[in-house]
Amino acid sequence: MIETYQFGTECKKLGFHFFTGVPCSFLNPLINFAINECEYITAVNEGEAVSIAAGAAIGGKKSVVLMQNSGLTNASSPLTSLIFPFRIPILGFVSLRGAAGLNDEPQHELMGRITAEWLTSMNIHWEYLSDRMEEALQQLNKANAFIDKNEPFFFIVKKGTLAKTELQKQTVKTTNNAVKLSKSTADEFPARIDALKVIQSHADQETVVLATTGKTGRELYQLKDASNQLYMVGSMGCVPSLALGICLARKEKDVIAIDGDGAILMRLGSLATNGYNSPPNLLHILLDNQTHDSTGGQQTVSHNVQFVDIAAACGYHRAVYVHSLSELDGYIQEWKSSKKLTFLHLKIAHGSLKELGRPSIKPFEVKERLQVFLND
Known part of the structure; x- marks a missing residue:
């Protein structure tokens, strides 16, 4: 298990300050870190999150998108027809629900088998995020090198990889039509x-x-x-x-x-x-x-x-x-x-x-x- 605050801080040192995504229990620690310490945009679905991250990347922000692996199905349209043809670099973290040997919900079983294959089929470079900090930071630097070449990179995150991060109190904002x-x-x-x-x-x-x-x-x-x-x-x-x-x-x-x-x-x-x-x-x-x-x-x-x-x-x-x-x-x-x-x-x-x-x-x-x- 890696210490999420330290890992997130290294992300920030590399310039990743803009995060967006859809919650997942496996990614909960990193999402909480992003909400606490970075600019985080809550998306209503994973395809929207990819598109928001793409826009921020075009605007000059190194962007991170977080999602459950089931959300890859929702995100496949912008990943294949926006990220790929426009060569937009985003860093992704996708959880591995339904992994082999994991007692998980039945709706995750098939996606658990094909998550890696799905990313490969979309021409996205990926690795399983290590649960050892030294190796995880080396992987992060490798991912950053792909981002610098205008290529997306995703980490597949297994259950228990990220140490718990407490979510700080969030401010509720209301916007009204005038x-x-x-x-x-x-x-x-x-x-x-x-x-x-x-x-x-x-x-x-x-x-x-x-x-x-x-x-x-x-x-x-x-x-x-x-x-x-x-x-x-x-x-x-x-x-x-x-x-x-x-x-x-x-x-x-x-x-x-x-x-x-x-x-x-x-x-x-x-x-x-x-x-x-x-x-x-x-x-x-x-x-x-x-x-x-x-x-x-x-x-x-x-x-x-x-x-x-x-x-x-x-x-x-x-x-x-x-x-x-x-x-x-x-x-x-x-x-x-x-x-x-x-x-x-x-x-x-x-x-x-x-x-x-x-x-x-x-x-x-x-x-x-x-x-x-x-x-x-």
């Missing part, structure tokens, strides 16, 4: 490309623009490619969590996260995390055409969801239903001047540009130039 404006007139239903033009017009040298996967990112790229933009490929539903990580790492920058109805429904819990942390430099815009446009226009269930009410209930300072491009322009300007966590919901027309191309720049090149932009 402005909620619901639908009050007829919708204009603009084309997505026209909404993107309005958004791009507000993207100055202090503003990052993140576009959700599918035709949103492709249209943004075709409209105008720029170093302050990132086009999500895959990782559906993860753009607001990626935005949160960047916002927390780079509080001096404004971040606009452009979401879609299919995507936001996939990871709706991210609104709760964003609302709780309430970064004032985040503007979350939902462009809702009530379809999965990239896959042929299949209907979503967004017509039945009151997104403004949900964002308000989750603690977004402003949650506003937007009826037109002129309103969109005005509310973006209001956010730029007043800086409060804001959610805007605009219904748009079905369809997209004909003969729509794809970004010719590779995802990791998009990330690298965005990092240059952030550091200018």
Whole structure:
């Protein structure tokens, strides 16, 4: 068994100050250390945690994600379609529930057999974390070398590896909605490309623009490619969590996260995390055409969801239903001047540009130039 405080302190010496994750009893000591001694963001699911850590890493923070091995199934989308293609380095700790010979719950049995294989299949370097401190610190330095090469590294943690750490008293924070404006007139239903033009017009040298996967990112790229933009490929539903990580790492920058109805429904819990942390430099815009446009226009269930009410209930300072491009322009300007966590919901027309191309720049090149932009 290793002394968790000493191990955690060595993590901090290597620059790992930003932690996020989902609780697990095997990782309880390290999670408690992170809450007590570091910046820790509680995620609602493991995929969200990976995306938050990715955003913080893009923003320049060496990031750690913690999860139970069952959570690898939830995290597999951002691990394979965000971490891998964008070459984002995160340090991970995943517990080994369901290990051979361990009297554990039946739902962990299969994942206990395939955890290592699962990580290997996702091209993630990993090792079992040693229960001897000297060896564990050597492993930590090895992991750090991979992080420095823009490669993720995970530790698989067996039961009893980490010594107990008492959780200090936590401060309960409450964030409340101050402005909620619901639908009050007829919708204009603009084309997505026209909404993107309005958004791009507000993207100055202090503003990052993140576009959700599918035709949103492709249209943004075709409209105008720029170093302050990132086009999500895959990782559906993860753009607001990626935005949160960047916002927390780079509080001096404004971040606009452009979401879609299919995507936001996939990871709706991210609104709760964003609302709780309430970064004032985040503007979350939902462009809702009530379809999965990239896959042929299949209907979503967004017509039945009151997104403004949900964002308000989750603690977004402003949650506003937007009826037109002129309103969109005005509310973006209001956010730029007043800086409060804001959610805007605009219904748009079905369809997209004909003969729509794809970004010719590779995802990791998009990330690298965005990092240059952030550091200018």
